[in-house]
Amino acid sequence: MAAARRPVSGAPCWVSLATYDMETAQGFYGPVLGWTFRRGQLGEEFCVAMTGGIPVAGIGAVSRRLGVAVAWTPFFGVGNADTAAARVRERGATLAVGPIALGDGRAALAADPGGAVFGLWEGVVHSSWHVAHASPPARLELRTRDAFAAAMFYGEVLEWASDRPGRCEVDYRDDAVVIEYGPHTVATITGGGVESAPDPRVRPRWHVSFSVDDVDETARTAVEAGGAVAAPPQDSPAGRNAILQDRQGALFTVQTGK
Numbered sequence: 247m248a249a250a251r252r253p254v255s256g257a258p259c260w261v262s263l264a265t266y267d268m269e270t271a272q273g274f275y276g277p278v279l280g281w282t283f284r285r286g287q288l289g290e291e292f293c294v295a296m297t298g299g300i301p302v303a304g305i306g307a308v309s310r311r312l313g314v315a316v317a318w319t320p321f322f323g324v325g326n327a328d329t330a331a332a333r334v335r336e337r338g339a340t341l342a343v344g345p346i347a348l349g350d351g352r353a354a355l356a357a358d359p360g361g362a363v364f365g366l367w368e369g370v371v372h373s374s375w376h377v378a379h380a381s382p383p384a385r386l387e388l389r390t391r392d393a394f395a396a397a398m399f400y401g402e403v404l405e406w407a408s409d410r411p412g413r414c415e416v417d418y419r420d421d422a423v424v425i426e427y428g429p430h431t432v433a434t435i436t437g438g439g440v441e442s443a444p445d446p447r448v449r450p451r452w453h454v455s456f457s458v459d460d461v462d463e464t465a466r467t468a469v470e471a472g473g474a475v476a477a478p479p480q481d482s483p484a485g486r487n488a489i490l491q492d493r494q495g496a497l498f499t500v501q502t503g504k
Contacts, residue, residue: 253323
């Protein structure tokens, strides 16, 4: 198991899937992404997805009665969850849950002004997600209406590009906002999202992307495993990618990097 470390403040430190049925989720992501699973520290309703013995993501079962959407959510490391949560509220965004004690740390769920859901985490993280040493196991891209307004919001909440040492830096490239820590790109923010769009692929949200060897083959396997292809494989400057949907409706991206 990867060692636990304090996360880089403001950097992505985990991704988690909220699902209605744990076995169904494992039965899908196992063959599609080659993951194995072990029980997490939070009980029987939580597990950790592994690839090559490295923790990649979390999966947690939620009751349908709670009305929680089946979806992938990124978490960002913060030094103090209460302070970060207060910044969310002060900037007109929504704090949905917490901060609450969760395992060895504290967590909160929030939605930014455009409606994209994200999490805050105060505590240790797996070393595989410690961006000071390597790129994150999952790529994150926020697609929202106004990329620069979103960058201002997250920059203030997560203290990007602040004068304090050890913070993520922000760069602007080709109408996109790129968040970096050292040589690693940890997230990007692009425009084009529409808050009122009926299609969830278009509404502002954080796209969680996992690397695969063959996007087309992964898309075929997803369909065979009971999922669907929400956006077919296509080439982009960053590599070939596709948006897939698991058996319970959660959207995620698979991508090959160049």
